Amino acid sequence: xxxxxxxxxxxxxxxxxxxxxxxxxxxxxxxxxxxxxxxxxxxxxxxxxxxxxxxxxxxxxxxxxxxxxxxxxxxxxxxxxxxxxxxxxxxxxxxxxxxxxxxxxxxxxxxxxxxxxxxxxxxxxxxxxxxxxxxxxxxxxxxxxxxxxxxxxxxxxxxxxxxxxxxxxxxxxxxxxxxxxxxxxxxxxxxxxxxxxxxxxxxxxxxxxxxxxxxxxxxxxxxxxxxxxxxxxxxxxxxxx
Numbered sequence: 001x002x003x004x005x006x007x008x009x010x011x012x013x014x015x016x017x018x019x020x021x022x023x024x025x026x027x028x029x030x031x032x033x034x035x036x037x038x039x040x041x042x043x044x045x046x047x048x049x050x051x052x053x054x055x056x057x058x059x060x061x062x063x064x065x066x067x068x069x070x071x072x073x074x075x076x077x078x079x080x081x082x083x084x085x086x087x088x089x090x091x092x093x094x095x096x097x098x099x100x101x102x103x104x105x106x107x108x109x110x111x112x113x114x115x116x117x118x119x120x121x122x123x124x125x126x127x128x129x130x131x132x133x134x135x136x137x138x139x140x141x142x143x144x145x146x147x148x149x150x151x152x153x154x155x156x157x158x159x160x161x162x163x164x165x166x167x168x169x170x171x172x173x174x175x176x177x178x179x180x181x182x183x184x185x186x187x188x189x190x191x192x193x194x195x196x197x198x199x200x201x202x203x204x205x206x207x208x209x210x211x212x213x214x215x216x217x218x219x220x221x222x223x224x225x226x227x228x229x230x231x232x233x234x235x236x237x238x239x240x241x
Contacts, residue, residue, distance in 0.1 A: 013051055013061075015041050020062045025106045029114070034058065060135040066107045067138035073100045074145045086152035087235025091226060093145050094199060095240060098222055101203050113204045144180060150192040150233055151184055159234030161187040195229040 019040035023031045034055050035045040052058040077096035081088040101108040153159065164170060164187050173186045173193070182189065202225055205211050206218045215221065223239065230237035 009051070012041070016048065016051055016058070017062050017065055020058060021065070021107070024062070024110060028106070029110060032059070032062075060133060063111050064134045064138040066104075066111045067135070067142045069104075069107075070097065070100050070111075071138070071142045071145055073097075074142075078145065078149070086149045086156065087230065088238060090146065090149035090153070090235070091230075091238060093149065094226060094229075095222075097199075098203060098219075101207055105207050108203070108207050112200070113207055140180065146196060147180065147182060147184075147189075147192060150188075150195075151182055153233055153235055154184055154188050157234055158188070159191070159232070161185070161191050163187065165190045191232060195232055198225050198229070 016037060020032050020037050023036055023040065034048055034052075037058065038045045038048040041048075048058075052061065074093040074096045077092040078089045081092050083089075101112075165173065169190065170186050173189050177184060177186065177189050184192070199222075202218070202222060211218060211221075227237045
């Protein structure tokens with residue numbers, strides 16, 4: 001049974017995370033300090049340490065919130081398409097990802113255009129076991145929205161692969177595949193990751209305004225990328241709308 005004390009603690013944790021988000025969107029990531037967040041919720045800096053171990057812990061918790069919000073938006077868009085249309089579901093999820101990024105640029109940059117926290121690259125705990133941290137669990141759920149649709153496409157009709165990647169690449173991809181519990185050959189996952197890197201790279205450049213010198217509208221570029229991806233992993237591209 002949930003106690004009143006537990007409910008109050010959860011409410012305070014949610015208030016702290018919401019305050020951190022307000023500071024992020026209003027003033028930028030440098031404004032999200034322990035003391036600033038504590039002032040936002042009417043407590044002292046030391047008191048906030050009863051809820052988060054430190055700044056890194058707070059940052060990770062807020063990042064997990066953003067991952068979950070983005071994942072929910074992608075899943076909702078995906079689920080408007082029939083289960084037997086993995087290509088359409090993948091396109092819908094990818095378009096929802098960009099829509100969220102455009103609507104929440106500060107949050108997107110916080111999660112995707114910042115250095116990965118130290119130790120995150122060593123999050124694997126073995127096949128079938130969830131990552132230890134809240135941020136990494138939320139991040140893995142986000143990754144799987146895209147990759148599960150690629151897995152469904154492969155199961156329906158394997159797409160062409162250029163051959164096995166180099167041994168050093170193959171080893172890392174095999175461990176990643178097993179960690180996520182995917183039913184994909186390493187070579188197919190290599191193709192999928194190449195597609196993902198293109199989408200991710202374009203979104204990061206858009207979020208950081210690195211293409212403003214040449215493009216006033218990134219949406220057509222994003223659609224071109226989705227069209228190329230559809231060719232690469234063997235499904236029919238359908239324009240939006």
